[in-house]
Amino acid sequence: MYLIPGLNSDAQVLIAGASRGIGLALCKALLAREDVAQVWAMARKASSSTELAKLAEQYGQRLKRLDCDARDEQSLEAVAREIRKECEHLHLVISTLGILHQDGATAEKALSQLSLASLQATFATNAFAPILLLKHLLPLLRKQPATFAALSARVGSIGDNRLGGWYSYRASKAALNQLLHTAGIELQRLNPASTVLAIHPGTTDTQLSKPFQAKVPEVQLFEPAFSAERILEVIGTHGPDESGSFWAWDNQPIDW
Secondary structure, three states: OOOOOOOOOOEEEEEEOOOOHHHHHHHHHHHOOOOEEEEEEEEOOHHHOHHHHHHHHHHHHHEEEEEOOOOOHHHHHHHHHHHHHHOOOOOEEEEOOOOOOOOOOOOOOOHHHOOHHHHHHHHHHHHHHHHHHHHHHHHHOOOOOEEEEEEOOHHHOOOOOOOOOOHHHHHHHHHHHHHHHHHHHHHHHHOOOEEEEEEEOOOEOOOOOHHHHHHOOHHHOEOHHHHHHHHHHHHHHOOHHHOOEEEEOOOOEOOO
16 A cells, blocks of 8 residues: 555655654554664654664664653743754654643543643644644645645534543543644645545554543453554555544544
8 A cells, every 4th residue: 555645655754752652663564664764863862762773773764853841832832943954755654642631731521520631631642743743844844745744633523522531631632633634735735645544543552542442342442553453554545635624543534
């Protein structure tokens, strides 16, 4: 399968949130592909990540590690500047950035548990960081086929919300979906061969989901490698005609 529709050259790829979980699994899957020239692995502590160091030993210069706190716009700007020194175009960018109960965020079950601090922390990582990443990488996405995909969540769907709870997380992912949909419209004007996708990876065995796995049936709890495989399959299936759309790991559309 093609990495992204319309691509006829080896790909330059960036993974945000690359040091663990789905992001790390995506790095491994992409580096194993012959049609990927280089993977830019971005994380807060990418240069000191043991797992990324192992990949660097195996793949050499095909893996470039970038230290970046995606919640800091100056850090995002610096990373984009660094990439442009070596690369004229990114064919694929995948943001796996997201928190539920870390870094000041809380998985609230009731209005009484809401706080401004939790809302701000959740929105900063889940909604603001991915779209600001796209903003600063835009000069690298203006030509040739290019896909920007961000991991969203089914619970961010307003139409699918029947259980309530998780106020900050739901709202931040709904905001992300709207930001991506809007960006997809703009990118189509700048580069008709561009695609923007929101993807729900399913419940994956990562730090984000660990406190909530007890109620998840075993067959519905995915290993990161499986989620990465499914995400790449979704990305390889949907091109510019479906830019700004929202898909689940099984390639089924999700209600906004």
